[in-house]
Amino acid sequence: MxxxxxxxxxxxxxxxxxxxxxxxxxxxxxxxxxxxxxxxxxxxxxxxxxxxxxxxxxxxxxxxxxxxxxxxxxxxxxxxxxxxxxxxxxxxxxxxxxxxxxxxMRPGEQGPLKIWCSQGFASHWLVPRLGRFRADSPGLEIEVQPTEAKPSFAAREADADIRYLWGEATPESLFAGVRWIELVRPEVMAVASPDLLAAYPPVREPADLLNLPLLHKKDDEQWRGWLAEQGLTGIGPMPGLRLWYNSMTVEAASRGQGVALANACVLRDQLRDGRLVKVEVGRPVTSGAYFFTTRADRWSHPPLVRLRRWLTQELAE
Missing domain, CATH: 1.10.10.10 (Winged helix-like DNA-binding domain superfamily/Winged helix DNA-binding domain)
Incomplete structure (x- = not known):
């Protein structure tokens, strides 16, 4: 009590x-x-x-x-x-x-299209690409709120929510009166800076990662789950820097502070420009998916339809 x-x-x-x-x-x-x-x-x-x-x-x-x-x-x-x-x-x-x-309300008085999503997805994926969507939607005002909290659709806090859910969970477990689609189910991978990997013995199997500094989001549950998918269980204490957001672990990894776990969506640019590299060990792991959610009665609202189609197309690439 x-x-x-x-x-x-x-x-x-x-x-x-x-x-x-x-x-x-x-x-x-x-x-x-x-x-x-x-x-x-x-x-x-x-x-x-x-x-x-x-x-x-x-x-x-x-x-x-x-x-x-x-x-x-x-x-x-x-x-x-x-x-x-x-x-x-x-x-x-x-x-x-x-x-x-x-x-x-008249269209000009309805306010901006309000999008809620995680901090990492906003900063590493959405915002760098949002200019293309805005170019195809002239006159549409957009407001992006990076947050781990879920919005109240009933109170019109958000028009759309883009959220990563672990396992087989769907937005139905979080919201009532909504419609949703699964956008993408990306691979979750271990990544580090090339300089960090060069400073340690080669990583040839998943267990070797335990000899490197690991970066955690809040606690070590993500790493334990990922290593369990690789067949490693019963692991003892897992020291390492603990940060509250995946975007922070990715930033710390790019600066050579350790090995992070993140999904391919938020890592795409860092992998392309070489700030981070995938640690090529173990089997591919898919731990969850990104979902696009709106109120059911707003599913066919034209700006939301355009946003949904644009997200689907961009993530498919």
Whole structure:
């Protein structure tokens, strides 16, 4: 049990209020965020509000409905069965409000095409090529937000999300009311600068990589997974520099600080100009895929159609 909910466990069962036909919109928006991001504190960050404010909104909604929406005996703010059913319908309703608002606005007032994607994909792949897409889309304003967070499509935080998901996961596990396509499933490879490799004995098999400085994203799980695909398990401690983003491990590798794991999409330019080279050992490993996701009702929006087709064509090359 987290301290986040200790002050709410003994709350009396809420009683319905019959004097209004709909709950306050702020309470609905707070509840939608709690269910989408998985917790009151995360929802507070998502909405840019204080945790106590979000908590009060949710409790007022429960009082209005007369039904508990959050199981406060469970850590993480898990929704009750009633809460899950209500959340599905509220999410759909907020998405419809956003769609109706977008549809009625004149084209010049709809704002830029907002794209969310990972920092590495943005800096190493998308931005260097975005000029070609803009040249084919005159007058279209574009806003790229590099982030590891997932957007709220219901709140129109993003028009499109480009995200790498590990294993067999798909955007359905993250979003409701969306459509998506798999863009590419690239190889994940070990890379290093030529100078670093020249300073160490030749790497002839995957186990030899353990004798080189390894670069990790947050922890060593990526390296352990990649080496397991090569048949190496039961490995002891794996020291090395720990960085929070793959783009940082790639940058550190290009500066000779160690061996990084990254996929072929974000490495294409560095491999081409020789800043990095692939360590040619082991079998090819494909650990996940990039997905393009939009709200289902915006799937046929012309700028999104053009962006989706352009991404598919560029990544196919």
């Amino acid at each position: 987290t301290l986040e909910y200790l002050d709410e466990i003994e709350a009396p069962r809420p009683k319905p209020a019959a004097h209004k036909s709909t709950p306050p919109f702020a309470a609905l928006r707070a509840f939608e965020s709690v269910g989408r991001v998985g917790g009151l504190r995360r929802a507070a960050q998502d909405l840019g509000l204080d945790h106590a404010v979000v908590s009060r909104h949710v409790r007022s909604l429960e009082s209005w409905l007369g039904v508990p929406l959050i199981d406060r005996l469970q850590s993480g703010g898990r929704l009750t069965a009633d809460g899950e059913r209500y959340h599905r319908r509220i999410s759909a309703a907020l998405a419809e409000i956003a769609a109706a608002t977008s549809d009625i």
